[in-house]
Amino acid sequence: MKKILVPAAGAALALAVTATTAAGAPKPLGSSVVLSASPSSLSANELPCLPGKFDVSMTNTGDASVFADTLIGAERPLTLSDDIFSSYLPAADPDRPVSRSVRVGVPRGTAPGVYDVTLTSGKRRVVVPVTVTAVPEPAPGANLAYGQQATASSTHGSFSVCGAVDGDSTYANWARTGWNDGTRTAFPDWLAVQWPEPVELGRIETVTYGAPGRPATQGIKDFDVQVKSGGDWLTVGTYRGNTVDRVVTAFDPVTTDAVRVLVHASNSGDYSRLLEVEAYAPQ
Amino acid sequence: MARRRFLTVTGAAAGLALAGTLPGITPASAATTSGSKDYPFTLGVASGDPLPDGVVLWTRLAPEPLAPFGGMDQRAYSLQWEVAADRRFARVVRRGTTRVAPEYGHTAHVDVRGLRPWREYFYRFRSGSHISPVGRTRTAPAPQQEISRLSLAFASCQAIWEGWYTAHRDLAARQHDVVLFLGDYIYEFGIDRGIRPGDGDEYQTRQTVTLDDYRRRYAYYKTDPDLQAAHQSAPWIVTYDDHEVVDNWAGDNAGNTPADQFLVRRANAFRAYWEHMPLRAPQFPEGPDMQLYRRLRYGRLAEFSVLDTRQYRDDQVNGDGIKPPNEATAGPGRSLLGFPQERWLYDGLTASRTQWNVLAQQTAVTLLDTLAGPGEAVPMDTWDGYSASRDRLLRTIDQRGIRNVVSLAGDLHRSVASDLALDFKDPDSRTVATEFVGTSISSGLDGEDLDAGGRVLLDENPHMKFGNFRRGYVSCELTPQLWRSDFRVCDQVTVPDSPVRSRTVLAVESGTPTVHEA
Numbered sequence: 001m002k003k004i005l006v007p008a009a010g011a012a013l014a015l016a017v018t019a020t021t022a023a024g025a026p027k028p029l030g031s032s033v034v035l036s037a038s039p040s041s042l043s044a045n046e047l048p049c050l051p052g053k054f055d056v057s058m059t060n061t062g063d064a065s066v067f068a069d070t071l072i073g074a075e076r077p078l079t080l081s082d083d084i085f086s087s088y089l090p091a092a093d094p095d096r097p098v099s100r101s102v103r104v105g106v107p108r109g110t111a112p113g114v115y116d117v118t119l120t121s122g123k124r125r126v127v128v129p130v131t132v133t134a135v136p137e138p139a140p141g142a143n144l145a146y147g148q149q150a151t152a153s154s155t156h157g158s159f160s161v162c163g164a165v166d167g168d169s170t171y172a173n174w175a176r177t178g179w180n181d182g183t184r185t186a187f188p189d190w191l192a193v194q195w196p197e198p199v200e201l202g203r204i205e206t207v208t209y210g211a212p213g214r215p216a217t218q219g220i221k222d223f224d225v226q227v228k229s230g231g232d233w234l235t236v237g238t239y240r241g242n243t244v245d246r247v248v249t250a251f252d253p254v255t256t257d258a259v260r261v262l263v264h265a266s267n268s269g270d271y272s273r274l275l276e277v278e279a280y281a282p283q
Numbered sequence: 284m285a286r287r288r289f290l291t292v293t294g295a296a297a298g299l300a301l302a303g304t305l306p307g308i309t310p311a312s313a314a315t316t317s318g319s320k321d322y323p324f325t326l327g328v329a330s331g332d333p334l335p336d337g338v339v340l341w342t343r344l345a346p347e348p349l350a351p352f353g354g355m356d357q358r359a360y361s362l363q364w365e366v367a368a369d370r371r372f373a374r375v376v377r378r379g380t381t382r383v384a385p386e387y388g389h390t391a392h393v394d395v396r397g398l399r400p401w402r403e404y405f406y407r408f409r410s411g412s413h414i415s416p417v418g419r420t421r422t423a424p425a426p427q428q429e430i431s432r433l434s435l436a437f438a439s440c441q442a443i444w445e446g447w448y449t450a451h452r453d454l455a456a457r458q459h460d461v462v463l464f465l466g467d468y469i470y471e472f473g474i475d476r477g478i479r480p481g482d483g484d485e486y487q488t489r490q491t492v493t494l495d496d497y498r499r500r501y502a503y504y505k506t507d508p509d510l511q512a513a514h515q516s517a518p519w520i521v522t523y524d525d526h527e528v529v530d531n532w533a534g535d536n537a538g539n540t541p542a543d544q545f546l547v548r549r550a551n552a553f554r555a556y557w558e559h560m561p562l563r564a565p566q567f568p569e570g571p572d573m574q575l576y577r578r579l580r581y582g583r584l585a586e587f588s589v590l591d592t593r594q595y596r597d598d599q600v601n602g603d604g605i606k607p608p609n610e611a612t613a614g615p616g617r618s619l620l621g622f623p624q625e626r627w628l629y630d631g632l633t634a635s636r637t638q639w640n641v642l643a644q645q646t647a648v649t650l651l652d653t654l655a656g657p658g659e660a661v662p663m664d665t666w667d668g669y670s671a672s673r674d675r676l677l678r679t680i681d682q683r684g685i686r687n688v689v690s691l692a693g694d695l696h697r698s699v700a701s702d703l704a705l706d707f708k709d710p711d712s713r714t715v716a717t718e719f720v721g722t723s724i725s726s727g728l729d730g731e732d733l734d735a736g737g738r739v740l741l742d743e744n745p746h747m748k749f750g751n752f753r754r755g756y757v758s759c760e761l762t763p764q765l766w767r768s769d770f771r772v773c774d775q776v777t778v779p780d781s782p783v784r785s786r787t788v789l790a791v792e793s794g795t796p797t798v799h800e801a
Contacts, residue, residue, distance in 0.1 A: 065570050071351065081485075085495060086495040087494050088494065088547050088570060090546070090570065154475050157489065158490075182475050
């Protein structure tokens with residue numbers, strides 16, 4: 001990088017700063033930047049909380065640090081979590097890729113097939129084919145909440161609301177796969193799961209956060225497990241003073257399009273924390 | 284109206300300034316439109332870092348502020364600017380064309396020179412058929428000029444989702460000679476709800492890491508009309524604190540992130556900071572390094588040492604947070620400023636011939652004992668966590684007989700006024716300087732006059748003369764004899780248009796560095 005002062009009108013100086021080579025000629029943007037995607041292709045389906053994901057990487061293979069931009073576009077009707085990725089790319093030995101994770105959304109009603117996501121950085125283009133498949137029929141006894149639309153009263157900035165339906169209820173993966181509300185010491189909080197079509201349920205399992213030997217110490221204490229019934233929330237399980245990580249709520253079979261965990265208090269007093277909310281058909 | 288006038292003036296002077304044959308104009312100037320039919324000055328205008336003969340003029344072309352490149356094409360455009368002695372632009376004194384390029388987020392930083400010292404000016408930009416809002420600015424006095432009065436405001440910490448910028452509106456109405464902004468202009472972390480309708484939109488829910496993230500965060504903050512009005516009302520002198528990069532970063536350290544990864548983020552954050560602030564070329568970052576500490580002088584009345592207490596500091600000790608001071612916090616090998624900046628500061632203070640010597644910085648110099656009763660617990664992130672740095676500063680002031688040092692800080696989200704003594708533990712210790720900490724513009728929601736923590740601070744720290752926990756800013760008046768600090772606080776910031784009041788006015792006499800009621 002070199003700064004250039006460009007004289008402008010009168011006695012004033014107009015400041016322009018631009019990337020240049022040592023000779024002062026403009027350097028083609030991203031001339032030493034290698035663009036890549038990982039994986040280089042992926043499949044995705046309509047499950048809203050299970051978006052396809054890939055990493056965009058820009059790697060500076062030159063000997064001068066640069067900034068570079070990648071524009072990211074998707075063939076309709078796919079949606080993207082990000083449409084641009086701009087970053088500093090240090091000249092480093094060995095080369096140091098700088099990456100951003102991008103999520104691909106598949107709206108309901110998208111026809112199965114291959115759709116292109118295109119990355120463009122200067123003159124470089126990388127195409128990531130996304131194969132859209134139909135949502136697989138759940139196996140008998142499968143968790144029906146897996147990947148379905150989660151919503152919450154709030155979500156802490158370091159967490160994702162989908163963390164509660166990502167199929168991962170391992171406490172050790174908490175920081176990556178849990179849901180944590182965003183309002184410290186304020187209650188109630190809630191997390192809901194919604195289906196596009198009604199499902200028949202007989203059991204909900206709520207997994208909150210604790211560690212081996214200290215179950216639910218960071219977890220929810222007072223809460224209600226609810227199912228949507230005729231526009232109202234029907235409570236199917238009420239818990240006060242909870243001290244276990246996994247709470248199983250069984251109930252008479254009900255057909256519903258949403259379930260909810262309504263939290264009135266947590267054992268740590270600060271946040272509501274859920275690793276997973278699972279829903280099962282009657283057995 | 285403004286547009287017609289601009290064109291008229293432009294037409295009259297076309298041969299001088301707008302013929303498109305000026306040196307330094309790139310081929311991009313062939314395009315005289317903004318590249319968009321939509322209004323591009325959505326983020327307002329600003330000016331900054333006044334000199335006796337000039338100021339920096341700032342704007343950004345962003346017809347769609349939150350879109351990639353602000354809704355601009357990925358190409359450079361030319362932009363016209365003009366400076367006038369009057370608000371109606373009847374007496375234009377300087378005009379020119381500048382180039383705005385996608386590499387710099389289509390921001391303009393025009394280093395206008397040839398202006399007269401200690402004068403009020405007005406400026407605006409033109410892009411195609413679009414005219415920007417008019418900004419008011421003021422040059423600094425000539426180095427040896429005696430001025431009878433300087434009005435300045437200082438502010439910090441504007442978490443946008445926690446409050447309306449009512450304090451900025453009040454600040455703007457007062458039309459200060461200069462405004463100091465002391466950090467936390469943006470916050471980097473993700474938020475999913477707030478007091479404004481746009482808070483919690485998808486892109487706000489994650490923390491800023493990449494350059495596009497930081498650019499969009501600045502754009503979101505800068506869409507606020509009260510913040511724009513504050514920029515338009517006066518030139519700003521800015522420095523950052525931690526949240527322009529990431530919470531409590533220190534040098535190359537930020538939590539558990541490996542330094543090489545953090546420095547990529549720091550480079551992105553610095554680049555976006557420079558792009559969105561009215562800063563000059565010497566402050567332009569080279570990757571993860573930025574020369575932000577600098578000195579600005581107001582005649583014989585005041586000199587501002589603008590400090591960078593983040594980039595060169597040693598890492599916080601004792602795991603950060605609030606802890607009892609110990610050998611680690613007092614370690615003489617540790618520095619809050621880094622030793623080169625410390626030397627630069629002491630040399631500058633020693634050489635200064637101005638009446639007031641102002642430290643424009645981020646965190647409180649004063650001792651902040653937060654523990655009720657015996658014992659002490661102090662923040663590891665403020666000067667308390669680097670007490671050898673503080674001792675060196677205060678001893679230097681004392682030993683070299685440097686007069687009228689006033690530290691201005693932010694960060695605490697509370698108003699505090701303190702006498703800075705050589706030894707805070709010794710009630711008979713000499714007071715050698717004064718500190719005014721300004722509360723937040725909006726961070727921390729409404730607050731209250733005096734919270735429990737504020738009461739403890741006043742009880743435990745006898746050098747502390749005033750504390751208040753509402754949101755606001757400080758409006759100051761400097762004369763050769765007296766410094767007056769008017770603590771303007773808002774009744775509420777979680778609702779718009781709440782009243783702003785003067786909570787107290789404190790003063791320091793020249794030659795006597797103790798705070799008292801005005």
